[in-house]
Amino acid sequence: MGLANPWILLGLVSVVVAVIVVPRLRRRRQRSDADVPVAHTGRLTRLPGFVAAVSRMRGLSIVTLVVVSLFIATAALLAARPITTSTEKPAKFTRDVVLCLDVSGSMTDVDIDVLERFKELSEGFEGERLALVIFNSSAAQVFPLTDDYDYIAQQLESVRSSLDGTGEFGDAFGGTLTGEGASLIGDGLASCVLTFDRTDEKRSRSVVLATDNDINGTPIMTLDEAGAFAKSRDVRVYGIDPSVTSPGASEDSAEFQRVADSTGGEYFVLDSADTVPTIVDGIEATEAALVDDEPKLIVSDQPTPLIVLSLVLLASLLVLAWRARL
Numbered sequence: 001m002g003l004a005n006p007w008i009l010l011g012l013v014s015v016v017v018a019v020i021v022v023p024r025l026r027r028r029r030q031r032s033d034a035d036v037p038v039a040h041t042g043r044l045t046r047l048p049g050f051v052a053a054v055s056r057m058r059g060l061s062i063v064t065l066v067v068v069s070l071f072i073a074t075a076a077l078l079a080a081r082p083i084t085t086s087t088e089k090p091a092k093f094t095r096d097v098v099l100c101l102d103v104s105g106s107m108t109d110v111d112i113d114v115l116e117r118f119k120e121l122s123e124g125f126e127g128e129r130l131a132l133v134i135f136n137s138s139a140a141q142v143f144p145l146t147d148d149y150d151y152i153a154q155q156l157e158s159v160r161s162s163l164d165g166t167g168e169f170g171d172a173f174g175g176t177l178t179g180e181g182a183s184l185i186g187d188g189l190a191s192c193v194l195t196f197d198r199t200d201e202k203r204s205r206s207v208v209l210a211t212d213n214d215i216n217g218t219p220i221m222t223l224d225e226a227g228a229f230a231k232s233r234d235v236r237v238y239g240i241d242p243s244v245t246s247p248g249a250s251e252d253s254a255e256f257q258r259v260a261d262s263t264g265g266e267y268f269v270l271d272s273a274d275t276v277p278t279i280v281d282g283i284e285a286t287e288a289a290l291v292d293d294e295p296k297l298i299v300s301d302q303p304t305p306l307i308v309l310s311l312v313l314l315a316s317l318l319v320l321a322w323r324a325r326l
Contacts, residue, residue, distance in 0.1 A: 003080040012076040064320045071313040078306050086298045094203040095128040096145055100192035102211035103134045103176055104183045108163050110242050113276035114210050115160040121284060122152045131195050132159065135188030137217065140175030145197060181217015185209075185256075189226035193235050205233070206265065208283060210240040213252045227259030236265035238283045240276070244269050 003009070099118060101111045122130060130152050132142040143155045179187075192207045207230065221229070230237050239260040244253045247269055257267035268279045 002083055002085065003077070005080045008080040009076055012072070060320065060324060064317070064324070067313055067316050067320060071310060071317065074306050074310045074313060078303055078310065082302045082306060084300050084302050086300070087296065094201070096131075096196055096198075096203055096205045097128065098131045098133060098145070098192045098195045098205075098207045100188060100207050100209045101132070101134050102136065102183055102185070102188060102209075103163070103173055104136050104212060104214075106212045106214070107210065107242070110210055110240065110270065110276060112160050112163050114208070114240070114280065115156045115163075117277045117280040118208075119153050119156040119160070121280070122149050122156070125149055132156065133188070133192045133195055134159070134173075134176055135184065135191060136173065136176040137179035137181050137184055138176055139188050139191035141191075141195060145195065179217070181215070181219070183212060183214050184217055184219040185211050185213065185215055186219040186221040186223045186226040189223065189237065190221045190229055193226070193230045193233055196233065196235065199233070206236040206238060206283070208238050208240070208280070209260075210242075211256075213241050213243045213256050215252075223255060223259055227262055231263045235263060237263040238265045239267045240270070240279055241267065242270040 099114065101107070101114060103111060118130065125147070127147060129145040129147050131145040132155065134140055134142060142159060143151070146152065188211070189207065189209055192209070196205050215223075227237065237260045239256050241253055241256055244250055247253065247257050247267060249269075253269070260267040266283070268282075270276065270279075
């Protein structure tokens with residue numbers, strides 16, 4: 001703990017010297033003519049009652065002087081602003097993540113796993129924004145970038161329950177079948193990149209793209225073109241590909257990996273049913289490391305202990321004043 005204005009304490013010392021010490025020194029040097037000698041006062045001052053009264057008064061005066069001194073010192077410390085300093089890395093509050101899910105029939109299980117894991121992760125988010133876009137022959141935004149985590153959890157659960165058939169209402173595929181074909185990955189990725197707002201701010205932007213990588217039809221943008229578009233917007237693409245069990249096992253998977261790597265992201269394959277949570281955790285850890293910034297100094301006022309002490313001392317002074325009157 002430190003003081004924001006330590007010079008106030010020096011000012012207090014100067015005031016004490018000017019108001020108390022200097023006049024006392026001057027009075028000692030000057031001979032007073034106001035003293036009147038009185039005979040036989042020794043008998044009075046030797047009386048037990050007088051001695052006890054003087055002793056009590058001296059003790060009360062000493063205690064009062066100590067309390068007043070502590071009160072003045074406490075008030076001076078309060079005026080000097082006691083503070084604490086700490087460091088934090090606020091960059092984590094500038095992370096934007098768009099879940100970009102292919103909702104073609106073969107992707108249901110993977111999408112459910114991704115949604116469940118991000119629902120769990122959102123409970124520990126602090127300032128990060130999340131969005132969800134689903135696509136097939138066309139893309140549809142389920143919800144935009146937001147840090148309303150109750151709303152995020154509700155929407156992720158709604159889509160998940162629609163995908164596994166347990167939802168009471170809602171259509172997870174709404175707006176994704178207005179085009180021709182299926183799994184138009186380039187169009188889906190481009191739509192997800194366009195979801196990012198605040199383009200004039202320095203923020204971490206990433207897309208988690210889960211797709212079976214099985215294009216059926218002619219997209220407006222190819223996967224390569226969409227990857228270049230993402231790179232131009234400083235968006236990293238993290239690809240989850242369940243169509244192969246090893247990177248580069250097919251020409252399409254090699255292209256998918258090349259596009260993800262070109263944006264600064266990563267490419268993952270599913271070699272087992274329980275891989276999705278591990279992949280999502282890895283993406284989160286990578287993103288967190290990438291947005292680490294220089295620590296910033298945080299200064300916080302800490303007046304509470306001194307305020308409590310000053311109130312206690314003030315109450316003590318009131319008690320001493322009442323006692324002195326008695």
